[in-house]
Amino acid sequence: MSERVRVGVLAGGPSAEHEVSLQSARAVLDALPRDVYEPVAVIIDRRGRWPVELRRDLVDVVFPVLHGPFGEDGVVQGHLEALGLPYVGCGVLASAVGMDKVAMRRMFLAEDIPLTPHVWFTEYEWRATTDHWGLVKSLDWPMYVKPANMGSSIGISRVTSMQELRTGVELALAYDRVVVVEQGVSARELICGVLGGYDVPEVSVPGELIVPGAWLDYEAKYLSRAEIATIPAVLPERVAEEVRELALRAFRAIGGYGLARVDFLYEQDTGRLYVLEINTMPGFTSRSVYARAWAASGVPYPDLLGRLIDLAFARSGS
Template sequence: MTERLRVAVLTGGPSAEHEVSLQSARAVLDALPRDRYDPVLVLIDRQCGWSLELRREMADNKIDIVFPVMHGPFGEDGVVQGHLETLGLPYVGCGVMASAIAMDKTVMRRVFAADGIQVIPHVWFTAHDWHTSTDRSDLVKSLDWPMYVKPANMGSSIGISRVTSMAELHTGVELALRYDRIVVVEQGIIARELTCGVLGDHDTPDASVVVELNVRGDWLDYEEKYLSDHELATVPAPLPEPITKEIRELSLHAYRAIGGYGLSRVDFLYEEHTGRLYLLEINTMPGFTPRSVFARGWEAGGLSYPELLSRLIDLGLARSGA
């Protein structure tokens, strides 16, 4: 019998997405084929303390690869990835640069715009800009109501508000500033929310089936994503073939633009009445919970969840030369 690979599944961390990370890691741990892998769960607490398992395993050279199933700052922004590289440990997913670019919604969109990818109209400003402005309406004067206010470095719909007036903007910005010192304000539009997964190395990645998010209210908030029992997605998305093709091509374009490797989920807004397609953001470690759409897009294309995990591990080992 072939010796099983020792996989350290990292989870937790200090970000507001700590609980989502725990759900994702549990799903990964449960689905890893035990005939190929010997997983160990490694919890990083909210104070960035690591459980002793990884240190012990590393000291004995027993870790073959790390699967950092972590979302948001610290886990998805290049910090953990850089730490693993200094330790010489192979890991699943994007590297330091791609992770850092994708985590910051302002930097990410500047990269996309420079590469000719259409992004949603938006503005951004710092906490200092907000608190010292004599006329805060000037900060968003290029946009119309409604708007969406977001922390620049956060995911899972945490810290987001839909606003329709200056009073609501004030409340929304103060909420976003609890999570980051930079705030992004996006133009609100009537659009369908679509997503597409990317899997592979930087040169020859593949795009998944396109998925549509079923948004019941104005937007898909945290409670709807993780606490509701309503069907989150339509798989595959019912779209004209040219739009599906364009989304898949743009997903690969965005992946290459940030220097992606391993996996990403690319999110879009499709404004049907104008035919415009806006790239909203790219996520380098999308949710892996049973309700998450990344794996469902691949499963619809014939790649099961356990097979998806194996592909990701193989890609991480290939990058390291292991």
Template sequence: MTERVRVVVLAGGPSAEHEVSLQSARAVLDALPKDLYDPDLVVIGRDGTWPVELRRDEVDVVFPVLHGPFGEDGVVQGHLETLGIPYVGCGVLASAVAMSKVAMRHAFLAENIPVTPHVWFTEHEWRTATDHWSLVKSLGWPMYVKPANMGSSIGVSRVTSMEELRAGVDLALTYDRVVVVEQGVTARELICGVLGGYDDAKVSVPGELIVPGDWLDYTAKYLSTAEIATIPTVLPERVADEVRELSLRVFRAIGGYGLARVDFLYEEDAGRLYVLEVNTMPGFTPRSVYARAWAASGVPYPELLRRLIDLAFARGRS
């Protein structure tokens, strides 16, 4: 009998997405084929404390199902690199670039990837500005205010006045010292999954998020029982092709490896696509759209996990 692969599913961590990470980790643990893998859950505390020390001679591969700062930004990836343990997902640089909404947009613009108009500023610039409007005057209402390094719609506000803008920035600054303000557009929200290595990545069928109201907030994503996506979605063939092509360009622009979910805004009347962001460790809960997009593309969840682990070993060998 072939010896089972020892997989540590790493979850938790000190980010505001701790609970989301635990949901994702439970789904991964439940779906890993037990005839192939010997999985173990390691939960990093909210204070950043590790309950055990990972050792190369005791672990074959790590599946870091961590979302947000500390886990999805290259910090844990760098730690695993120093330990010499193969791990699932993007490396240090790609993780760090994708986590920062500022660096990510710089990478996109350098590759002529379309993004919505936006501005960014530091907490110091905001606190010392004599005229807050001067920081966002290139944009129009509505705007979306976001912490530069956070996911799962945490700390995000839709604002339509200066009073709301100030409140939204104050909220965002409780999560990060850098704030991004994006131009709001009337658009459909699309997603596309990427799976593969540096040179052989493939894309899933596009999906569409079902947005209850003005935007898909944390409650709608993780606490509601309502359907959150249509996968696959109906798009003109030209637009579907552009979604897939842009997804691969985004993956290449950040130096992605293993997996990513690319989010889009589609202005239907104008036929225009914007790349909203790329997530290097998207949610893996039963409701999460990344796995559902691949299932609709012919890759069921257990097979998706197997491919991701195989990719981790392939990078380790190279």
């Protein structure tokens, strides 16, 4: 290993979240302390072509700041495992489960983690019937239609009628062959960060997403300059503790390692909490709610990056 740790910051890729990944990578590259780390930018193009093949003589550790299919779903993690390179974040199985909204929900249900009512179906099942209401009849309006494997709110629609449902499903099918439809609830949207290994991971203070319209879409997350979160969230202590406990349970349910952001819905009138999803490689942009939650918990951004890199080495035994 060189005097400075060579960190390969892996970004881009062929998924629809290519631009988001580049934003995250710029933030990581800018924030890595140069007295400790030597950043090496590795940008995969939209066709999936790598500028260089990663090897131990080029980098000491990889920070895969990749979002969505190909980068966050276990594919790149498996490649790095085969190369014998330490890398930041969840391993192959946890990444794959965290990316797939159907597999994720099965894991959560097995661990009695509270979820909103939902259904899922394949493109074949959708095309094979004219009774589309029959596929979602256990739910009420509004509903949220999502591709099973995608992030950053890409391909998601809020629907309130059969015509909107059909349009939303067609949009989701443009990104994946499996569609998840969730029951909409009137709730506050909360987040909580997890950081650590397999033993006793830490959880951040909860934050609350500021939803400017009916829901927080891609434009509001990445294109608008409006504030998107209150951190820490203003919550009763009991609710804040339940959020933290559920975040840890969700992380353990998928076998998480390194980091994750867990998203929640909080029905204030009933006091119910639902786990919406777990994100194994949340955004690392300057506006990232994951990084901000940890800053509010006493871990500033450069220290957060350092801890994640240390965890990568610890898992590999380096």
